[in-house]
Amino acid sequence: MRSTTIICIKHGGKTAMAGDGQVSMGETVLKRTAQKIRRLHKGAILAGFAGATSDAFALFSRFEAKLEEYRGNLSRAAIELAKDWRLDKALRQLQALMIVANKDGMFLISGTGDVVEPDDGILAIGSGGPYALAAARALLKHTGLSAREVVLEAMKISAGICVFTNAEITVEEL
Numbered sequence: 001m002r003s004t005t006i007i008c009i010k011h012g013g014k015t016a017m018a019g020d021g022q023v024s025m026g027e028t029v030l031k032r033t034a035q036k037i038r039r040l041h042k043g044a045i046l047a048g049f050a051g052a053t054s055d056a057f058a059l060f061s062r063f064e065a066k067l068e069e070y071r072g073n074l075s076r077a078a079i080e081l082a083k084d085w086r087l088d089k090a091l092r093q094l095q096a097l098m099i100v101a102n103k104d105g106m107f108l109i110s111g112t113g114d115v116v117e118p119d120d121g122i123l124a125i126g127s128g129g130p131y132a133l134a135a136a137r138a139l140l141k142h143t144g145l146s147a148r149e150v151v152l153e154a155m156k157i158s159a160g161i162c163v164f165t166n167a168e169i170t171v172e173e174l
Helices: 053-071 074-087 129-142 147-159
Strands: 004-011 015-017 023-025 027-030 037-040 045-051 098-101 104-110 122-126 172-173
Touching: 004 027, 004 037, 004 098, 004 147, 015 037, 015 045, 015 098, 015 147, 037 053, 037 172, 045 053, 045 122, 053 074, 053 098, 074 098, 074 104, 098 122, 104 122, 122 129, 129 147, 147 172
Parallel strands: none
Antiparallel strands: 004 015, 004 122, 015 172, 023 027, 037 045, 045 098, 098 104
């Protein structure tokens, strides 16, 4: 997916998520300061999105409705959104990925019905995702940085490599 970069980690009792601000259309940068991470369910849940902007708004609102329906149960809301996303004809057309997290867990959700919880407490999506993931793994292994510092540094590294990721970084932490 040629889009953005979102990374989320759990480390030291904290959950941190970061995303860049670049919106691209083809090879053109349309916006540098987009907000691709949202706090949902009274600020207790973070959600980050890689894909088209209109798809993001549709999925954020559907996920928030699932959170309300399941009283903030992150795993149940993620599973139910993935089911709807896979089975609904209109939603199936969305080319996107989401990372959702709270203090206890995190999931990658896709339109193919995937709901993945990482083994190592790190998830990254988007075109710069593999770079941010590798950077975060190295930083966690070889430094004493906090969760917030790791996602910020991983995003800076990704922005230096991926042309679809910029250094206008938003970081949220639980």
